[in-house]
Each structure stands twice: as structure tokens, then as C-alpha cells.
Amino acid sequence: MGSSLFALFSIKDLIDILLVATLLFYLYRTMKDSGSLDIFVGVLAFVVAWVVMYKMMDMRLIGTIMDKFIDIGLFILVILFQDEIKRFLTELGSRRGLKFFEKLFKSKSEVDDAKKWILPVVYACMNMAKTKTGALIVVQRTIPLTDYERTGDIINADINSRLIENIFFKNSPLHDGALIINGSKIMSAGCILPVSHDTNIPRYLGLRHRSAKGIAQATDAIAIVVSEETGKISYAHKGELHLGLSSTDLERTLSSLVENE
Numbered sequence: 539m540g541s542s543l544f545a546l547f548s549i550k551d552l553i554d555i556l557l558v559a560t561l562l563f564y565l566y567r568t569m570k571d572s573g574s575l576d577i578f579v580g581v582l583a584f585v586v587a588w589v590v591m592y593k594m595m596d597m598r599l600i601g602t603i604m605d606k607f608i609d610i611g612l613f614i615l616v617i618l619f620q621d622e623i624k625r626f627l628t629e630l631g632s633r634r635g636l637k638f639f640e641k642l643f644k645s646k647s648e649v650d651d652a653k654k655w656i657l658p659v660v661y662a663c664m665n666m667a668k669t670k671t672g673a674l675i676v677v678q679r680t681i682p683l684t685d686y687e688r689t690g691d692i693i694n695a696d697i698n699s700r701l702i703e704n705i706f707f708k709n710s711p712l713h714d715g716a717l718i719i720n721g722s723k724i725m726s727a728g729c730i731l732p733v734s735h736d737t738n739i740p741r742y743l744g745l746r747h748r749s750a751k752g753i754a755q756a757t758d759a760i761a762i763v764v765s766e767e768t769g770k771i772s773y774a775h776k777g778e779l780h781l782g783l784s785s786t787d788l789e790r791t792l793s794s795l796v797e798n799e
Contacts, residue, residue: 565578653797654697654722655722656789656796657789658697658699659677659697659762659792663762663771664771669769671764672766673746673764674717674746674761675717675762675763676718676750676760677718677760679758680758683757683759686731687725690712693727695724697723697724711728716753734748734749734751746765747763749761754779758775758776760775760795761774
């Protein structure tokens, strides 16, 4: 009996199961980062109920009704999750898939180059926190931020803490938008970012924090916020918002994120 079951379960079936599990994991992670996890779980529960009732229990009436919803639901899902689908496909097509192999051959100097932006950003945030100067700094990781860069003014300058502070100076025309960093360059400033509609964000937080979480949900970027009201430093990454960091905590956290990516 056991040998016959083993014969039915081939290597191809194992690969099939692993591929489906991997796909579900990436979908789960993408939905969790974007704040759409409840909808994803609801859709998954509906599909499981449809399989059990229609395919396994042969309940034809309810199964036929649910079958019609499944047919139409594909189009509805594309509309509901168009941003999440775009992010998933972008991650799939980016170099993220080769990240494991890149880590094996990445030298210490390359890691150090990737961390060059950290100290200037931390110093700028520390000084702006003292004067309660509001700021929103976004650091590109593997997913390009070109579309967001175009919403602001192109700067394309070397990263400098004084330049960052001047951009967010209260009388500067660019201080209300986001500053985007890519590599060792400040690409643009005054940029418009997507705003998160997550209801779990505390109400006392303003548009900068919601925009930081919004870009962290839409991409894998790191978004750093200095509050204009309190002077506290926060950051958002992978859909999560972390509040109230000191400059030392910020430097340690950013260094850890870069090293582990």
C-alpha cells in the first residue's frame, strides 16, 4: 500500500507542490507588506471553499454559483491588486532573484560602498531633529523609483548632509516633498509618493509618515522621516513603520538592513 502511494507521488509532484508553496509565500509577503493581507486571506478562503464544495463534495448548486464568481473574480482581482501585482512582477524581474548568489561573491568593499549614504543621511536627520525640521528621505534598493523621481525636481548630486538639510529647510520650495537617493547620488527632491491607507497608522502621524509607509508598501525602498511636530526620527521598510529612533539606533538599523539585503 505504501509503495503504491509512493509510486503515485513522483518528483514532478513534489516540484509542483514546492512551486505552488513558493508562489503563495511570495503573494502572502507582498500582500502583508502592502497592507492587503485581510483581502488576500479572504480570497484564499473563498477559493478553498470552492474547491471543497464543488470539486470534492460535488455540491453542484452552490458550486456553480461560486464557479461563476471565480470566472469574474480574476478580472476583479486584477483591478483590486493592480499595485501589488505590479510590485510582485517588478520584484520577479529585478535582480532580487539573484541576491543569494550576489551575496556569495560580494566583496567587503562593495558592502562598504553600499553603506556610504548612511552617515550623511544620519547626520542630516540628527541636525533636522534638533530643529524640528520635517523631512522625508527615500533610499532606493532593488526596485527602481524612476517614476517617483520624475514627480519632483531632478538634482543628481553627490550625497551631502548639508545639501539634505538645505533641501528640507522650511523656506525651501522642495521641503514638502520626498528626497530620493539612489546609490551615492541624490536623484531628485520634492517628489510625490503614494500614501498608505492603512488604518493601523496612529492618527497623530501626518502625511510624511503615511507617505513613508506607502512607498515601503509599494517598493522595497527604505523611507526615513523626521517629524516636524516632535523632531522624532522614524523609518519604514517592507511595509512596516518603526517610530521614535535615536540617531544611533537609525545608523545601526540602516547598516543592518544594507548588510542583510
